[in-house]
Amino acid sequence: MAKIKFADYLTMRLCELGINDVFGLPGDYNFKIVEAIERNADINWIGSTNELNAGYAADGYARTKGYGAMVSTFGVGELSAINAIAGCMAENVPVIKIVGAPKTKDIEEAVLLHHNLDNADYFAFERAYSNVVETTAFLNKKNAKKELDRIIDVMVKTKKPVYVAIPIDVCEIEVDDEYEFAVINSNFKNLVEAADKIIECIEKSNKPMLIADILTKRFDAQGVLNDFLLKTKIPSCSFIRGIDVIKSDMKNYMGIYSAKLSNKVCYDYLNSSDLIILSGCVLSDLNTMGFAYNFKMDEVIDIKPYCVSIMGKKYEDVLMKDLFKMLDKKLSYVSNESIIPEFGYERCSAPNDEKLTAKYIYPRMQEFLKENDNLITEVGIIPFGVMPMKFPSGISIQNQMLWGSIGWATPCTFGCAMADKSRRTILITGDGSHQLTAQEVSAMMRNKMKPIIFVINNSGYTVERILCDNVDYDYNNIACWNYSMLPKVFRGDCFVAAAKTNKEFDEILKAVEIEQKERMCYIELFTDYLDIPQLAMNMVKHPEQLMK
Numbered sequence: 001m002a003k004i005k006f007a008d009y010l011t012m013r014l015c016e017l018g019i020n021d022v023f024g025l026p027g028d029y030n031f032k033i034v035e036a037i038e039r040n041a042d043i044n045w046i047g048s049t050n051e052l053n054a055g056y057a058a059d060g061y062a063r064t065k066g067y068g069a070m071v072s073t074f075g076v077g078e079l080s081a082i083n084a085i086a087g088c089m090a091e092n093v094p095v096i097k098i099v100g101a102p103k104t105k106d107i108e109e110a111v112l113l114h115h116n117l118d119n120a121d122y123f124a125f126e127r128a129y130s131n132v133v134e135t136t137a138f139l140n141k142k143n144a145k146k147e148l149d150r151i152i153d154v155m156v157k158t159k160k161p162v163y164v165a166i167p168i169d170v171c172e173i174e175v176d177d178e179y180e181f182a183v184i185n186s187n188f189k190n191l192v193e194a195a196d197k198i199i200e201c202i203e204k205s206n207k208p209m210l211i212a213d214i215l216t217k218r219f220d221a222q223g224v225l226n227d228f229l230l231k232t233k234i235p236s237c238s239f240i241r242g243i244d245v246i247k248s249d250m251k252n253y254m255g256i257y258s259a260k261l262s263n264k265v266c267y268d269y270l271n272s273s274d275l276i277i278l279s280g281c282v283l284s285d286l287n288t289m290g291f292a293y294n295f296k297m298d299e300v301i302d303i304k305p306y307c308v309s310i311m312g313k314k315y316e317d318v319l320m321k322d323l324f325k326m327l328d329k330k331l332s333y334v335s336n337e338s339i340i341p342e343f344g345y346e347r348c349s350a351p352n353d354e355k356l357t358a359k360y361i362y363p364r365m366q367e368f369l370k371e372n373d374n375l376i377t378e379v380g381i382i383p384f385g386v387m388p389m390k391f392p393s394g395i396s397i398q399n400q401m402l403w404g405s406i407g408w409a410t411p412c413t414f415g416c417a418m419a420d421k422s423r424r425t426i427l428i429t430g431d432g433s434h435q436l437t438a439q440e441v442s443a444m445m446r447n448k449m450k451p452i453i454f455v456i457n458n459s460g461y462t463v464e465r466i467l468c469d470n471v472d473y474d475y476n477n478i479a480c481w482n483y484s485m486l487p488k489v490f491r492g493d494c495f496v497a498a499a500k501t502n503k504e505f506d507e508i509l510k511a512v513e514i515e516q517k518e519r520m521c522y523i524e525l526f527t528d529y530l531d532i533p534q535l536a537m538n539m540v541k542h543p544e545q546l547m548k
Helices: 006-016 033-041 051-065 077-091 104-108 126-131 144-158 189-204 213-216 224-230 264-270 320-330 358-368 382-386 410-418 432-436 440-446 462-467 484-491 502-515 536-539
Strands: 002-005 021-024 044-047 068-073 095-101 135-138 162-167 175-176 207-210 234-237 253-256 275-278 300-305 306-308 311-318 374-377 396-398 425-431 451-457 492-499 520-528
Touching: 002 006, 002 044, 006 144, 006 162, 006 175, 021 051, 021 410, 033 044, 033 095, 033 213, 044 051, 044 440, 051 077, 051 095, 051 396, 051 410, 051 440, 068 077, 068 432, 077 095, 077 126, 095 144, 126 135, 126 162, 135 144, 135 189, 144 162, 162 275, 162 396, 189 275, 189 306, 189 311, 207 264, 213 224, 224 320, 253 264, 300 320, 306 484, 358 382, 358 502, 374 382, 374 432, 382 536, 396 410, 410 425, 410 432, 410 462, 425 432, 432 451, 440 520, 462 536, 484 492, 484 520, 492 502, 502 520
Parallel strands: 021 044, 021 068, 068 095, 095 162, 135 162, 207 234, 207 275, 234 253, 275 300, 374 396, 374 425, 425 451, 451 520, 492 520
Antiparallel strands: 002 175, 300 306, 306 311
16 A cells, blocks of 8 residues: 555546646646646646636536546636536536645634635635535645545435545645545346336336436446347437437337427327327426426336335435346336427528528538537527427537526537547537637637537527517627637637628538648627527417417
8 A cells, every 4th residue: 555645646546537737727726636637648738818717618528538537726716616626516427526625724713815805704605605515625634635535425326526625735644545435336126126117107008208308328227228228219309408319210119209399299199198208307497398298207217326216106316327227137028109399400402591590500501510520609599499309419509598608618619629639529509609708719729629619699699589578678798709810819730711691601611621630610600689490489489389
């Protein structure tokens, strides 16, 4: 059993989680942590332009690679990141938030040091974080290793963010370099009973349907779910947060649930089904299109990451992955339904010189996407343009439909690109959101990332315009930026283009196919200020179609 500095133990644990890049900003209280990252050849320090962006980037990294990490200094740095970490909590994204804190002696004696409140409360910010993470730890020389191991186990189990504050002197103490990952197993008796009961329900059903959602993906059950659906051919759909959980070409897959607004086959089938199976579902407002479903929770099979409820009876300690594996193994049922999916945009007509609109952008984007792309869609209108698409195999799609923090998508794209350089990373954002965090494009360039960035320039906060009483209220206007000039300001190698017509957009996409192999592509798309996708328009004009 060897002894190592605690800061080195921290970096070793991060590497074991598959975290090879840590986002953040240096500060005098976190130098020892950053230096330990620099010492470790298996992990890289990735400087961001601010702590909020670093948190968003760690979010994207974790979505793509499994886990993420960010480092800030005490007080000013950690509070700048709290919104990003709260988003991770809402969206089930496992990120470890690491804070460099002052020396233990100064904390114990309440010495009034910089970055603190005037009452020298060194635990105020940990208390703030306790509301937006699964667990926190403020380390000292006695508890450091035990507490770090504990919070990592919590993060791995819950797929939620955790918080740890590390005083400068604690970084220097020596600890054992051994540890054990917590092993999480199903209660076999409960697993068998739950599987047998589900099989009984399915075999009695005349019209079962499965709805998949984000927790299926977060808890690594996406593959076994698709195996189960491939075998049983049970009709299925997804909520928008789980937009990429089920393979688009799966037999009897009916696309994304959108209430009565589109995809009527899916709506009618779900609301006439005699057995609803929920897989990792989160029943929030936007996710369910305004709670537009007619099932009751005591009448469904509700499969959660660590338990399952069957017609109101709960079976604890049943892992989602194990349950689908057992169902796939034991269930002989095969649906005789043959549903022809009615989703996906029709192929675009030949491009012309008509003014560019959402009616052309999203169908043409559907054609542009390739297998294994990682697509990030900014908060607001854009997810409702992407939602009706039919996607190629292996695509990953990131959205933030619950937390909904505008500006999230640009730095999230940075994290996604860092996490997997083998695939294309594509961002679709709007000008209003982009202005919050556009400086992170410079961090992408600095690290030689090659994402494809589409900025829809419609002169303001379009989602707010269509929701408020008057579309012309001035508070939804923003500064008029020349977005195409930003890459020049950031001094990186970048292909830049702008489109105002369908034809220009089509030609740019063809050029991007070539340019992206060598460098970042940054594309500005001009549309009218009230131009929105058809599904979003339907939501505005027919809100009654969203309700039960």
